[in-house]
Amino acid sequence: MTTQISSEKKTAKAKTRKKRSMFSKFVSLVVIGFSLFMLVGVGREVLTTMELRQQISVVEQELATLQEENKYLTLQRDKLEDPAYVQSYARGNFLLSKEGEQIFYLPSDDQK
Numbered sequence: 001m002t003t004q005i006s007s008e009k010k011t012a013k014a015k016t017r018k019k020r021s022m023f024s025k026f027v028s029l030v031v032i033g034f035s036l037f038m039l040v041g042v043g044r045e046v047l048t049t050m051e052l053r054q055q056i057s058v059v060e061q062e063l064a065t066l067q068e069e070n071k072y073l074t075l076q077r078d079k080l081e082d083p084a085y086v087q088s089y090a091r092g093n094f095l096l097s098k099e100g101e102q103i104f105y106l107p108s109d110d111q112k
Helices: 002-078 083-094
Strands: none
Touching: 002 083
């Protein structure tokens, strides 16, 4: 009888171990699956961050270019508000003359 009881205890313990083993395997798979899910999410965030940093770099370059252009245009606007500059510009670029003044057009070295 004792052998039968001990063998029943052994089979019960074996079943319990088997259940625990299957449960621990299931928990391990769940944890691994969740970890993979989280790693994929982190990977996506890293890629998004890299893309955003690249976009920021491009936009900062465009901003610098536009700021330089703005400085130039502001300077041009200020110059065009000066009547002496406008007169000088018109005389130089459009061959306008003062009253009694003659303009001689000389060809450049490229046109000879």
